[in-house]
Amino acid sequence: xxxxxxxxxxxxxxxxASSVHYSLIETAKANNLEPxxxxxxxxxxLPYAExxxxxxxxxxxxxxxxxxxxxxxxxGD
Numbered sequence: 001x002x003x004x005x006x007x008x009x010x011x012x013x014x015x016x017a018s019s020v021h022y023s024l025i026e027t028a029k030a031n032n033l034e035p036x037x038x039x040x041x042x043x044x045x046l047p048y049a050e051x052x053x054x055x056x057x058x059x060x061x062x063x064x065x066x067x068x069x070x071x072x073x074x075x076g077d
Contacts, residue, residue: 024060031060038063 009015028038042058049055056062 028060031063033060033063 009018024039024042025035028035038060041063045058046055049058
């Protein structure tokens with residue numbers, strides 16, 4: 001996914017940040033989540049996560065089944 005996009009990473013930190021985003025997006029897809037809806041949900045909840053368990057709950061494979069369908073249904077809103 002990032003082959004040509006790496007050409008636009010000016011720094012090592014920029015390339016690392018891009019790889020983190022690509023990893024989250026592809027992992028969301030692998031877990032049948034719509035990436036935009038998943039990232040929106042994570043970015044809303046991330047500031048309030050105070051423990052490792054709360055952070056792990058935001059990973060794509062830890063999202064509850066009902067949250068998956070809700071996120072997919074809300075993606076069109």
